[in-house]
Amino acid sequence: MKNVLITGCSSGLGRALAIEFARQGWQVWATGRKKETLSDLVPLGIKAEELDVTSEKQVCQLISQVAAEGGIDVLVNNAGYGAMGATVEMPETEVRMQFETNVFAPLKLVQAVAPAMIERRSGTIINIGSISGQVVTPFSGTYCASKAAFNSFSDALRIELKPFGIDVMSVKPGAIRSRFAENAKQALARALPENSFYKPVEKALWKRANASQDRPTSAEHVARVIVSRVKAGKASGSLKLGNGSRSLPFLQWLLPESVFEWVLSRVFQLNHLK
């Protein structure tokens, strides 16, 4: 049985991927910051393990554990969240935490897992980036920057690991039904200063934090498409899935930059500021 290790399985896409991989006969190692959030996956034959992706110690321990049970065939870097807020007011600690979670942690995981894959000349790495790494919107500059960085790492890895028989898929989702907005709102609550320059349009900040749940595609659908690609041996290249993942880049390509930004400033009420 092949091993797939997935990060961030307490909710949303990670959870749906864990269930779908298990349904398709894989040995799933579902990981999450709190092991108890994974307990209902265990009866499905899924191994549930504690993993905060920013903890180097936990990453090393888990990878050794899976190595002792056959090694990792598929790594899914899914854990992540959206640090929302006005770029000029983002506390540095929030920016650093965003990059630790969304960029450095998955990169470290790849660096820990890939050497064994290179030696075996086989393996698959699925990186869950975001369309936000391509199409930037106001009040999400930190998140967009982290996903742009991760998308770029992922695209470079694909070319560099191909000679060793390793597939890398950069998934760039649009809106997916999950707890993403809940977590983004918590991040915004931490970042928004009392005396914010953006107080008059505070509603627009919360609207951006909630945007991922605007007509979202189901996480189960997205998981089915990803797993079917892996099963078919076609888990390479970029994959855009979920509401807005194709239409937003198309609009951005179609419209002159000034018009596109005019639309965004209206959507997020920036024209109300003086």
Ligand code: NAP
């Ligand atoms: P979600 O329901 O909030 O799930 C995010 C998962 O990441 C949760 O399990 C969360 O665990 C975990 N996580 C966060 N920080 C972590 C850390 N330090 N260590 C381990 N796990 C951590 O949201 P989702 O939509 O399924 O998000 C999955 C991925 O899709 C993310 O990378 C996100 O950026 C990306 N994405 C989502 C959307 C969307 O519209 N939903 C769109 C584009 C991209 P806790 O429960 O412990 O917080």
